[in-house]
Amino acid sequence: MKIAKELAKSKKKLKNLLGSDDVKTLSFEVSGKEIFLVFLDGLTDKQAIGRQIMLPLKTLAEVTLDSMENCILEPELKKLSSYAEIEEAVLAGDTVVLADGVAGAVSASAKMFEKRSVAEPPTATVLQGPREGFVETLQTNVGMMRRRLKTQDLKFEQYTVGKYSGTTVCVCYVAGVVRPGLKEKIVKKIREIDMDAVLDSSYIAHFLAEHNTSLFKQFGTTEKPDILAAKILEGRVGILVDGSPIALTAPYILLEDFQSAEDYYVSRYRASLGRVIRLIATMISLLAPAIFVAAQLFHLQIIPLTFLLTIVNSIKGIPLSPSFEMFFTLLIFEVLNEASVRMPKYVGMVVSIVGGLVLGETAVNAGIISAPALMIIALSGICLYTTPELERQFSVIRVILLFVAGAFGAYALLLAIAAFFIYLCSFENYDTPLLAPYAPMAPKDLKDGFIKKDQGDEVLRPVTFQSPNKVRMRVRKEKKDNGV
Amino acid sequence: MEYKANDHFRIRNVCLFLIAFLPATKIFLLPSVMVQAARSDMWISAALNVLLDSLTLVAALVLWKRYEGRDYYDILSMNLGKTGANIVYALYFLCFVLKSYTLISEQKLYVERTLYENTTTFFTFLPFFFFCGYLASKKLFVLGRLADIMFLITVASLVILYALSFANTDFGAVLPVGVNGIGKILSSSLRALNWFGDSVYLFFLIGRIPPEKKAFIKLLPSYFFAGLFPVICMLMFYGTFSSLAMRQEFALTEIAKYSVAINNIGRFDYIAIFGLLFTGGAAMCLPLYFATECLVKIFGFKKKVFVALGVTVLIFAMILLLKEHYAAAIGISIRYLAYFFLLMSNVMPLLSLFLKKGAKDEKQKDRN
Secondary structure (H helix, E strand, O other), X not given: OEOOOOHHHHHHHHHHHOOOOOEEEXXXXXXXXXXXXXXXXXXXOHHHHHHHHHHHHHOOOOOOHHHHHHHXXXXXXXXXXXXXXXXXXXXXXXXXXXXXXXXXXXXXXXEOOOOOOOOOOOOOOOOOOOOOOOOOOHHHHHHHHHHHOOOOOEEEEEEEEOOOOOEEEEEEEEOOOOOOOHHHHHHHHHHHOOOOOOOOHHHHHHHHOOOOOOOOOOOEEEOOHHHHHHHHOOOOEEEEEOOOOOEEEEOOOHXXXXXXXXXXXXXXXXXXXXXXXXXXXXXXXXXXXXXXXHHHHOOHHHOOHHHHHHHHHHHOOOOOOHHHHHHHHHHHHHHHHHHHHHOOHHHHHHHHXXXXXXXXXXXXXXXXOOHHHHHHHHHHHHHHOOOHHHHHHHHHHHHHHHHHHHHHOHHHHHHHHHHHHHHHHHOEEOOEEOOOOEXXXXXXXXXXXXXXXXXXXXXXXXXXXXOOOOEOOOOOOOOOOOOO | OOOOOOOOOOHHHHHHHHHHHOHHHOOOOHHHHHHHHHHHHHHHXXXXXXXXXXXXXXXXXXXXXXXXXXXXXXXXHHHHHHHHHHHHHHHHHHHHHHHHHHHHHHHHHHHHHHHOOOOOOHHHHHHHHHHHHHHHOOOHHHHHHHXXXXXXXXXXXXXXXXXXXXXXXXXXXXXOOOOOOHHHHHHHHHHHHHOOOHHHHHHHOHHHOOOOOOHHHHHHHHHHHHHHHHHHHHHHHHHHHHHHHHHOOOHHHHOOOOOHHHHHHOOOHHHHHHHHHHHHHHHHHHHHHHHHHHHHHHHOOOOHHHHHHHHHHHHHHHHHHOHHHHHHHHHHHHHXXXXXXXXXXXXXXHHHXXXXXXXXXXXXXXXX
């Protein structure tokens, strides 16, 4: 509906549209005409409204839409013609100016709200490399990305999602580097989202996923702008959501969760060692409880004799069967894990001391669980956090493998692992294999695999992401001086 | 014909496929089967089988070049008509089911006798059938990707096993070469046909392999590299046990256990054995996988998963019903079915070389 010339009509209409106590209005007269301001309390900078909107307006000799727009001292101004536009602007935190006898309005962005300052994200701390992390404010995050990639090819496309939340979802990519059709596919899915509210990026991840029932995640996540910049330069698409410090990236491959940001800032030998350790730790965390149970129940011959004697001594008098004992210990571990994450920081410390030391020690001394079982679960738990991004998926797989090993033994465990491999091999999201570059093998991409090559050797972009712009660096080789 | 980006095999995939799966099925029971006939010359028999299969591989490659982009069913349909193609595929279905019976039974026996000594029940092997059905229901590209990962495990496991048993192997035991006579060597080769003949799988892949240069040069060395492992296994098996080899049943767990390292540290050769069981599990499912493919082609089923389920239930029933008659069944397979396997895995592929109707060159000639 078009904005009426009569201010009284507009006031009435806006009262109906924006009837809430946090919507503030203000009227004053300039050159015999009433000027009316509408804004939201808590989202606007009142000093800026006074200084940059009201003061200049009071100097006007003639009140028209153009004169109002010209005199307001704000960089982000917009002419509005309908009440719907006014509603949208006010709810977004803009200040809207209307005047009697003027069929239109001007919105000025004088936003100010409380926001967290940029800090190192707790989930991705590094010893070496940038420490900046994303915050909950989209504009700040966009700015951080722009600061890293000063190119016109870096594109941001914003969409509003959420019937009630009206959340801004921002798709970012590097034009010419991203695979043709990928961004469009993601944008199409974003446009199709119809839900009440998007309160975090994980809300939309579910809608953008190609396999909704999958156990494995289908989006990469990062809280660091340097990582997002590196990922979109490989041909991925980044998704930032207003109100969430976690950016999503697609397509996702499993290997990226074994790569750490620090790998690119330290020597390749250290990076390779770190990645191999993460892989081994993941295997230990998944398999150690299951193998221990299978060995105890079905395959004592695979345990070396001296180790077997140690186990026999420690399990003497334990009332629980090996598999039930392991399930019980794992359950205690998961409970402690849940409790320590959700509890206040200071109580959390107490929980870990009580849980880890007192409960564990007492359970072993009381003969409820054996020391090796406790040790294996503790080791498995610690190892799982070497790849924190995969912790949720792998903790579920650990339980499945433990069940299979307890019920059928090591052979079934092998088959279960093989079945997981088959599942992973068949898994693709956005036409990218999850196990790339190992299955299908892309020899060129192995330079950034578990054994990392020197940064200077990674001349080409990963073929896995099918970027049309294949070269990412040109290495000038000096002519060898043969000393002649 | 268009090759979908995610649904085809590259020549590299085929090379790794051969390395990953070919040796994994030939080191469980096969050495003890071959030693019965050829004794110290069992390795020559194995080498003959590898050579025989290389002819099948060459035949598959020739057909692949000749009918670029066409699958084997299309080629047969063009030359023998739809009915002819269906008959050939039905024969292959039968061949693969019979092959898988021996392979899966052998795996079952191995698992029960060496891994579940104290708790042997059919229940312990039951998960294999779930795994089998699951793999058989997957698309072909999954096999290629699986091979990309599994070839490393196969090679590493075999190298560990061979390295452990190397010191205890008396290679002089296989001398003089050919002492058992050509008849026994050939008889041993014939007995082994149930386990060999993997090259025939290539006929079911040819429609999915996009044209590539130097395919022969890449494939043949890979094939011979893969084929080398069973031959070495036979050599080491006889070299380790000599005349006692006749009494050994499962070479895999036997050849490495006398290593000094194992005496000192414990049986860490089980890591390699588990590695081979891991890849072997998938390799044993291959005949069932291709049996499913045959049925899908013959009847044009849309939902492969149900066909895979049906074929798995069939083999499960066969193994369950013949549980007590395994020795007799394998005896029949070795003595009588070997000729059928020879026909399907080696003769039929060579006869396929006479198929020319609708070939790429012929089309070009017609156009000219």
